[in-house]
Amino acid sequence: MKAASVEWKKNEWKRINKPKALVYKIKEYLEKAVKEKVDIIVFPGFTGCFYQQLSCPDNRSVGSIMNKADSREYIEQVKELSREYKIAICPGSYWQKDKSNIYHGSCLIINGEVQLKQRQIYLARWERELGFSRGTKIELKEIKDWKVALIISTDVFYPQVSRIAALKGADIVLSPVGFIGEKNRALQISGMWQEVQQNQFFAVESGFNGFLEEQSFWGESVIYAPLEMTEGRDGYLKRSSGQQSLIITELDNRKRRKAIAKFDVLSQLNREFYQQMKMFRGR
Amino acid sequence: MSAVNIEALIEKWFNKKISLEIIEKYYQQLRIEGRRISEDIDPENIRVSCVQRQIHPVNSIERYIDMLCGFVDQAVKDNSHLIIFPEYNFFDLFGLIPGLHCLNQILNKRAVNAKDREEEREKESDLKRNNNFLTTILKGVAKPIEAGIKKIFSLLAKEYGIYIYTGSYILKEKEVIYNAGSLFGPEGNLIGTQKKMHLTDFEVKIGIKRVSKMEVHSLPFGKVVCPICMDATYFETFRIAREIGADIIILPIANLEEYSTWKALRGIWPRVQESYLYGLKSSLNGWIAGMHFSGKAGIFAPLLITEGKDGILSLSPSHEGNHLITADINIKKLYEAREKAEYQEDKNTEFEKNFIEKTYNIN
Numbered sequence: 001m002k003a004a005s006v007e008w009k010k011n012e013w014k015r016i017n018k019p020k021a022l023v024y025k026i027k028e029y030l031e032k033a034v035k036e037k038v039d040i041i042v043f044p045g046f047t048g049c050f051y052q053q054l055s056c057p058d059n060r061s062v063g064s065i066m067n068k069a070d071s072r073e074y075i076e077q078v079k080e081l082s083r084e085y086k087i088a089i090c091p092g093s094y095w096q097k098d099k100s101n102i103y104h105g106s107c108l109i110i111n112g113e114v115q116l117k118q119r120q121i122y123l124a125r126w127e128r129e130l131g132f133s134r135g136t137k138i139e140l141k142e143i144k145d146w147k148v149a150l151i152i153s154t155d156v157f158y159p160q161v162s163r164i165a166a167l168k169g170a171d172i173v174l175s176p177v178g179f180i181g182e183k184n185r186a187l188q189i190s191g192m193w194q195e196v197q198q199n200q201f202f203a204v205e206s207g208f209n210g211f212l213e214e215q216s217f218w219g220e221s222v223i224y225a226p227l228e229m230t231e232g233r234d235g236y237l238k239r240s241s242g243q244q245s246l247i248i249t250e251l252d253n254r255k256r257r258k259a260i261a262k263f264d265v266l267s268q269l270n271r272e273f274y275q276q277m278k279m280f281r282g283r
Numbered sequence: 284m285s286a287v288n289i290e291a292l293i294e295k296w297f298n299k300k301i302s303l304e305i306i307e308k309y310y311q312q313l314r315i316e317g318r319r320i321s322e323d324i325d326p327e328n329i330r331v332s333c334v335q336r337q338i339h340p341v342n343s344i345e346r347y348i349d350m351l352c353g354f355v356d357q358a359v360k361d362n363s364h365l366i367i368f369p370e371y372n373f374f375d376l377f378g379l380i381p382g383l384h385c386l387n388q389i390l391n392k393r394a395v396n397a398k399d400r401e402e403e404r405e406k407e408s409d410l411k412r413n414n415n416f417l418t419t420i421l422k423g424v425a426k427p428i429e430a431g432i433k434k435i436f437s438l439l440a441k442e443y444g445i446y447i448y449t450g451s452y453i454l455k456e457k458e459v460i461y462n463a464g465s466l467f468g469p470e471g472n473l474i475g476t477q478k479k480m481h482l483t484d485f486e487v488k489i490g491i492k493r494v495s496k497m498e499v500h501s502l503p504f505g506k507v508v509c510p511i512c513m514d515a516t517y518f519e520t521f522r523i524a525r526e527i528g529a530d531i532i533i534l535p536i537a538n539l540e541e542y543s544t545w546k547a548l549r550g551i552w553p554r555v556q557e558s559y560l561y562g563l564k565s566s567l568n569g570w571i572a573g574m575h576f577s578g579k580a581g582i583f584a585p586l587l588i589t590e591g592k593d594g595i596l597s598l599s600p601s602h603e604g605n606h607l608i609t610a611d612i613n614i615k616k617l618y619e620a621r622e623k624a625e626y627q628e629d630k631n632t633e634f635e636k637n638f639i640e641k642t643y644n645i646n
Contacts, residue, residue: 122629136633157626159518159557160635164642181625186586186593194553198516227545234545265516268481271643273495276523279635 001146001172004033004041004248005206007221007240013210019054022047023077029246030085036248039144040088044208045153045176046217048074048094048106053212062212063130069095069102075114083112088143092176092206093120093152101133106152106176108141116141118150122158126180126215138165146171146253149201153177156191156205159198166199166266171253173201178208178217188220193235196224200260202237202251223249228259286419293380293423300379301344301431309345310438313352320444320469324364324504326614331531331563332358332366334450335580335599335606338569340378340387347375348435354607355439355447361609364504365446369567369580370462370512370537372450373428377420377571390573418460418490425455433465433473441471446502448533450565451511454478459492464509464535466500475500479511480520485539486513497523505530505614512536515550521558530614532560537567542577542602552594555583559621559628561612568603577602582610585627588620 006029016022026043033041051074053065071094078091093106096119104120104127119135120127138161140147149165151173156162165173175192192205207219221240227233229252238249260266334354341347351368358366377383432452440447447467454463454476462479478494479486497520499506508529514520515534524532534551555562566578579599586594596610621628 121631121634124629125623125625128629134631134634136631154626154629157557158629160522160638160642163518164638167642179626182592184586184592187626189548190553190556190586190594194549197549198518198553227543227549233543264484268483268487268513269517269643270480270493270495270519273480273497273523274519274639274643276495276497276526277519277639278526279522279630 001040001144001251001253002036002038002248003172003202003204003223003251004036004038004246005204005221005223005238005240006041006043006246007207007242008044008209008245009242010209010211012245013050016050017054019051019077022051022054023081026078026091027081030081030087030089032246033248034085034087038087038248040090040148040172040174040204042090042174042176042204042206043092044206044210044221045093045178045219046208046210046212047092047176049212050210051077052095062215065212066095066102066130066132069097071096071105075107075109078109079112079114082109086111088115090150090174090176090206092208102131103133103135104152105135106150108148108150108174110143115143116148116150118152120152121155121161124154124180127154138168140165140168140170149173151175151192151195156195159195162195162199166201170199170201171256172251173203175203175205176208177205177219179219180215180217183218185220192222193224197227197235198265200226200256200265202256221247223247225251226256226259226263228262229255286415290419290423293420294426297376297379297424297427301376301427303430303434305344306348306431306434306438309348313348315352315442317442318359318444320364326504327616329365329504329612329614330361330363330609331582331612332361332363332607332609333563333565333580333582334366334368335566335568335578335604335608336369337604338374338567338571338576340383340571341375342378342384344376344379344431350375351435351439355443355445357607358609359443359445361607363445363609365448367448367533367535367563367565368450369565370451370464370535371567371576372535373424373432373452374567374571376424376428387572391570394570394573394575414488414490421453421460421489422455422458425453425460428452429454436465436467437471437473440467440469444469448509448535448565450535450567451479460490461494462486462491462511464511466507466509466533474502475509477509477511479514481513481517483513483539497527499524499527499529507531507533509533512538515554518554518557521554521560524560525558529560530617531612532562534562535565536578537576538578539574539576541575542579547579551581552583556585556594557627559585559617559624561617566599580606580608582608582612584612584617585620585624587623588613588616
């Protein structure tokens with residue numbers, strides 16, 4: 001399976017001033033990926049929110065954008081593109097209204113169809129303050145014998161989300177992300193990098209380096225694997241390092257299984273001990 | 284000779300070499316200058332020290348006590364309230380086995396040479412392969428070493444007036460062996476003993492058993508738990524630690540592998556970030572019987588409350604050799620950080636309901 005992750009610098013986001021321009025940019029990257037025979041591509045977290053922002057130019061705050069959140073138009077645009085380009089697309093994340101609730105969500109689109117949907121399960125402080133709702137489950141989708149899960153932004157800091165995906169058999173996790181506050185590499189390592197190491201799946205993370213009104217975001221795009229199978233023994237298969245706008249790599253599941261055989265984390269789970277976890281028993 | 288006989292012989296030999304009388308007698312000769320720890324340690328200013336040390340097989344229990352004393356003495360001079368020793372903190376005592384010195388040199392030399400040869404890199408060391416022999420040795424030394432270590436650390440804690448975590452040793456109960464460590468208070472009192480809950484493949488092979496219970500200990504300055512090494516590979520350990528009220532995690536390690544920063548990052552550091560606890564890591568390094576251990580001692584905290592925003596309060600400068608690292612921790616600051624955390628500390632009761640059954644297939 002060949003996977004790709006997109007990263008656009010802040011000035012590139014600044015140049016996108018209309019929804020059409022964003023769709024055109026997505027199209028441009030799909031073309032590049034298809035040329036490289038990529039099977040699956042992940043766009044940055046909040047790309048859909050950025051589209052929503054461009055669609056409501058009169059709104060002046062994140063709160064007002066999310067209150068008018070309608071992800072359908074953005075998803076329809078990507079669905080249209082996916083009919084043209086034979087590639088599985090995670091279009092980044094977006095805000096999605098469902099009755100009176102607003103969720104931070106993402107999906108996987110293949111050949112004009114949404115094949116997998118995911119809502120963010122845990123909220124960052126700023127998301128709680130804006131009154132977002134939480135997703136309650138995580139599901140996997142099988143594509144070409146690969147089990148795929150979506151883990152969105154804040155959820156990379158909640159190991160219970162990755163663990164349940166891993167134990168459901170996830171081979172690859174797609175992760176559109178974007179972080180607020182001061183740029184800090186250590187924070188990103190404490191997220192998906194370490195989830196990959198403690199669950200030994202592949203992950204394709206795509207970072208948003210744009211802005212939503214007054215709020216600025218950062219995040220590097222990285223493709224991770226268990227340490228033992230990466231060239232630098234560092235868990236990075238490919239990373240943008242802020243220099244590349246499209247990173248592509250081949251994911252070798254046989255190699256991953258060999259790496260797991262060397263250090264099989266999940267084989268030593270102590271299920272009896274975990275019954276001590278009161279919080280997760282819903283008490 | 285059967286394994287049972289060898290085990291009994293080893294036990295008898297170690298009982299003789301590590302007798303409590305020898306320990307007490309030598310201890311009196313040391314004339315340690317006593318210190319009394321203040322009754323009310325300020326939870327906003329707790330000084331902690333973590334030992335990183337190299338294995339040095341000793342030919343007498345007195346040399347082993349000298350080595351431990353050196354670290355405790357330094358920690359006390361640094362005004363620490365707590366010092367923690369590493370996993371397998373007793374390996375030096377294998378030096379008491381007659382002929383071990385020569386055998387150790389041969390096995391280590393062979394392993395060092397093999398290390399550079401690609402075809403042998405993946406092979407295990409001689410002793411590591413010989414699981415039954417190692418199990419017999421561990422079972423034989425377990426009781427005398429446990430008694431000796433408890434005696435030594437109780438005396439040191441009392442005389443120096445400091446909290447001491449012993450590092451881990453082999454605990455034998457009804458012929459079952461565990462990897463366990465004990466915490467002593469400044470009165471020389473045993474506060475608690477914690478057995479390891481997640482084992483390495485090697486430990487499974489040599490017959491060590493795991494447990495499924497972790498206890499929290501209330502100290503005047505905060506609540507601590509004492510999981511061991513591999514326990515930090517699993518987020519569940521730290522989740523439970525938070526639930527049972529822990530503020531500080533004591534984690535002794537001895538990694539049977541070549542050191543790399545990335546390998547080290549799979550342990551306590553990310554767990555501290557997820558769970559918003561202080562993490563204290565002590566480490567054993569060096570060679571014994573052809574096995575190479577490595578690891579850095581470190582003191583960790585959530586990113587937000589470290590100066591470099593990197594989650595590190597103190598870290599050993601090297602993964603080999605002897606180092607004592609020290610830092611100040613502040614429980615009030617930790618609680619404030621939990622309140623302010625941007626990306627952690629959220630709850631989702633609907634998702635968490637029946638999480639255990641859904642995730643681990645437990646009914």
